[in-house]
Amino acid sequence: MKISAIWNEALNGLKTQVSSLSYDLWINTLEPIDLIDGTLYLSTTSANAKSRVLSLHGDQIRETLKGITDEIKDFMVLDPYEKDEYFERLRQEQEKTIAQTKKFNNFDKKYTFDNFVVGNSNKYVFAAAIGVAEHPGKINPLFIYGGTGLGKTHLLHAIGNYLEEHNPELNVLYVTCEKFVNDYIESMKNGGNHYNSNFREKYRSVDVLMVDDIQIISRHTGTQEEFFHTFNDLYQNNKQIIIVSDRPPKEIPTLIERLASRFSMGFVQDIQTPDFETRVAILQKKAEIEKLNVSDDVINYIAENFDTNIRELEGILGKVHFYACLHMKEMADMDDLRESLKDHVTSTKQNLTTDRIIDCVCKYYNVSRSDLLGKKKNKEIVEPRQICMYIILEMLALPLTSVGQIFGGKDHTTVIHAREKVSEMIKNNPRVKIAVDDIKSMASRQ
Numbered sequence: 344m345k346i347s348a349i350w351n352e353a354l355n356g357l358k359t360q361v362s363s364l365s366y367d368l369w370i371n372t373l374e375p376i377d378l379i380d381g382t383l384y385l386s387t388t389s390a391n392a393k394s395r396v397l398s399l400h401g402d403q404i405r406e407t408l409k410g411i412t413d414e415i416k417d418f419m420v421l422d423p424y425e426k427d428e429y430f431e432r433l434r435q436e437q438e439k440t441i442a443q444t445k446k447f448n449n450f451d452k453k454y455t456f457d458n459f460v461v462g463n464s465n466k467y468v469f470a471a472a473i474g475v476a477e478h479p480g481k482i483n484p485l486f487i488y489g490g491t492g493l494g495k496t497h498l499l500h501a502i503g504n505y506l507e508e509h510n511p512e513l514n515v516l517y518v519t520c521e522k523f524v525n526d527y528i529e530s531m532k533n534g535g536n537h538y539n540s541n542f543r544e545k546y547r548s549v550d551v552l553m554v555d556d557i558q559i560i561s562r563h564t565g566t567q568e569e570f571f572h573t574f575n576d577l578y579q580n581n582k583q584i585i586i587v588s589d590r591p592p593k594e595i596p597t598l599i600e601r602l603a604s605r606f607s608m609g610f611v612q613d614i615q616t617p618d619f620e621t622r623v624a625i626l627q628k629k630a631e632i633e634k635l636n637v638s639d640d641v642i643n644y645i646a647e648n649f650d651t652n653i654r655e656l657e658g659i660l661g662k663v664h665f666y667a668c669l670h671m672k673e674m675a676d677m678d679d680l681r682e683s684l685k686d687h688v689t690s691t692k693q694n695l696t697t698d699r700i701i702d703c704v705c706k707y708y709n710v711s712r713s714d715l716l717g718k719k720k721n722k723e724i725v726e727p728r729q730i731c732m733y734i735i736l737e738m739l740a741l742p743l744t745s746v747g748q749i750f751g752g753k754d755h756t757t758v759i760h761a762r763e764k765v766s767e768m769i770k771n772n773p774r775v776k777i778a779v780d781d782i783k784s785m786a787s788r789q
């Protein structure tokens with residue numbers, strides 16, 4: 344029964360029991376506002392009106408209401424001040440329940456442990472992630488690092504999804520480092536000091552804190568300090584901290600020493616590029632999840648030729664499927680793959696071609712094109728050649744075999760070797776890093 348209907352019926356009943364003056368003065372000015380747990384809340388016009396109506400007609404009202412419905416056990420009269428308080432309390436309670444139901448991030452449901460293919464490249468990090476999800480606070484902090492598109496974010500969401508299912512009372516917070524930095528800057532703007540309560544409340548009330556792509560914190564020294572305090576606070580309270588980065592702690596430039604050593608004191612685990620078998624398994628799994636019908640040779644070709652970034656692997660698989668649908672084929676085959684690869688290369692960099700990169704490398708090192716693409720083995724040529732392969736792979740994402748073709752039919756393992764060699768040199772030799780950066784910007788400028 345609606346409370347307005349209950350109250351109308353009560354008014355009809357009360358009209359016959361009290362004098363018309365009393366009715367008009369005290370009863371008819373009451374308004375029903377809520378019915379909670381069997382108590383009907385009525386508002387009145389003043390504190391005085393409240394005490395009068397209760398002392399004169401309290402019992403009559405109670406009895407009348409009970410006679411109408413057994414939904415009502417009691418009633419309460421609120422004066423205007425109490426009414427405002429009542430609504431304010433209601434609002435706060437609502438906010439609290441909203442905050443509680445929202446305390447979990449919306450973890451991406453497709454990123455689960457079940458959907459994560461485990462191979463040699465990631466079995467340790469996978470075990471660590473499961474360990475954290477099963478026993479938050481035990482492996483602490485967990486620091487995961489590795490290149491782009493290797494499943495780091497996937498694992499964080501998988502931990503989140505697992506906790507949401509098995510430990511729903513825990514407050515789990517996933518943020519990108521960028522979000523953390525922005526929240527901090529925002530709190531500084533509003534509060535103007537380090538101890539701004541909203542920020543602290545948000546980050547220090549969690550049971551599990553995950554920060555993705557922490558390397559960008561290196562540009563923000565102030566935020567590093569704040570993160571250090573947040574970290575300590577959570578750590579001392581035995582809260583789980585999980586940090587993801589594209590490189591190990593000691594290689595994050597300008598990371599304050601205290602933070603670097605905090606990161607290193609827990610469990611540091613890298614995630615590597617998956618081997619061929621794992622890449623095939625990932626593609627098969629992806630095809631199965633998305634219900635893509637793709638021939639084995641397509642899967643093998645993609646797995647063989649794209650080996651650094653799983654996101655890219657998935658992108659090509661999706662495109663192949665798209666072309667198969669376009670031609671209304673039951674199953675995607677090598678023809679669809681060929682079309683997708685053309686598409687892939689042109690869409691990666693619209694005007695950037697292998698020719699242009701080769702020209703830039705030749706100019707930069709002052710070597711001839713025929714030497715660069717030829718077979719000479721002296722150091723003056725080998726280094727630019729390897730750098731050229733590296734840049735083509737990075738900027739154009741061509742299949743390894745195609746890059747081999749450009750350099751006089753070299754085997755794809757030679758291309759892999761070149762790429763590894765150059766990434767090693769970039770890390771250890773500033774001269775090479777500068778060269779690679781300069782050539783890349785030359786190539787994209789022209």
Ligand code: ADP
Nearest residue numbers: 458459460491492493494495496497625653654
């Ligand atoms: P990162 O955060 O390391 O850059 P992501 O977690 O975003 O990489 O992963 C990129 C894509 O590759 C996602 O779609 C993810 O599901 C997929 N992926 C990565 N590793 C695996 C794996 N081992 N099994 C299944 N899918 C994976």
Ligand code: MG
Nearest residue numbers: 495496497555
């Ligand atoms: Mg990521």
